[in-house]
Amino acid sequence: MPATTPAIDVVGLTKTYRARHREVRALDGVDLTVAPGTVLGLLGPNGAGKSTTVRILATLSLPDSGTARVAGYDVVRDAAAVRRSIGYVSQKPVTRAMDTGRENLELAGRLHGLGRRETRARAEHLLDAFGLTESADRLVRTYSGGMARKLDVAVGLVHSPAVLFLDEPTTGLDPEARAELWAELSRLAGASGMTVLLTTHYLDEADRLTDQVVIVDRGRVVTRGTPDELKDQLHGDGITVDLPSVEAASAAAGVAARVSGLSEVGVDGRRLRARATSGAAALPVLLGALDADGVPVLAAGIARPSLDDVYLHHTGRTFEAGTTEPAGVAA
Structure with a gap:
């Protein structure tokens, strides 16, 4: 060849x-x-x-x-x-x-x-x-x-x-x-x-x-x-917030949608995901807004973009949330 x-x-x-x-x-x-x-x-x-x-x-x-x-x-x-x-x-x-x-x-x-x-x-x-x-x-x-x-x-x-x-x-x-x-x-x-x-x-x-x-x-x-x-195509930081229930995560997403500077807000089970130009600046604001609305938080973090973030950006879902085809269909 x-x-x-x-x-x-x-x-x-x-x-x-x-x-x-x-x-x-x-x-x-x-x-x-x-x-x-x-x-x-x-x-x-x-x-x-x-x-x-x-x-x-x-x-x-x-x-x-x-x-x-x-x-x-x-x-x-x-x-x-x-x-x-x-x-x-x-x-x-x-x-x-x-x-x-x-x-x-x-x-x-x-x-x-x-x-x-x-x-x-x-x-x-x-x-x-x-x-x-x-x-x-x-x-x-x-x-x-x-x-x-x-x-x-x-x-x-x-x-x-x-x-x-x-x-x-x-x-x-x-x-x-x-x-x-x-x-x-x-x-x-x-x-x-x-x-x-x-x-x-x-x-x-x-x-x-x-x-x-x-x-x-x-x-x-x-x-x-x-x-x-x-x-590198994803500018800024990824923000994750772990909530005690799916209902709490849904409520958190509603709060996050109102926080200035956050984008790509989404929920993956009991985890809230979002992006921000500066995670260090945006996360305290988000946590304050969640506290003011009475939404309990288990954990929160900031990370540089990962391949999972890339997949989420292009498909609207994480790898873990991907669907499985019916039996008999190759992956």
């Missing part, structure tokens, strides 16, 4: 599923261009269209319309060539629990057409890279969740793909295991120059790992840019 050819090039991608006697538009005209060597974070709540996009790019699902090319190959017309060029790590485990880590890697290498000697060398290299050498000859069923997930990623890398798809790679892991996998992914992406498309709903993960971020909501791209670019 020439350096000038996008690693991923998507135009007008659509996909509709039928679930519970109704149609759900999972993708509604997605456009996406990813340069070689980029780590791209595809963000959005459950049901936003992330996994559907990845499944189409990995040739596991057909689009209804639009075009998509990966590593220079059309995902419909040249599906076999796409599969040879990519690694795919799904949300579900891909390894065989009753085989050892080494056996899983060597099996994956042979399935990808590598010779016996090359397969063994790649397995050794990846076991070392992911810190699994000491566990290489143990059955995978004895691995911790973090170790098993590292092995899943290693299986996706065994044939040295040009593009790697990671679909929610750290879901279900404890914070320590997530941090370990982050470190390995950062190191490998930086050393190999491989293109990585990462879907996640962990915003700290996207902030740490990605060069570019694309946020999708209800099957559409709502914004894109580097994490810092997207956060």
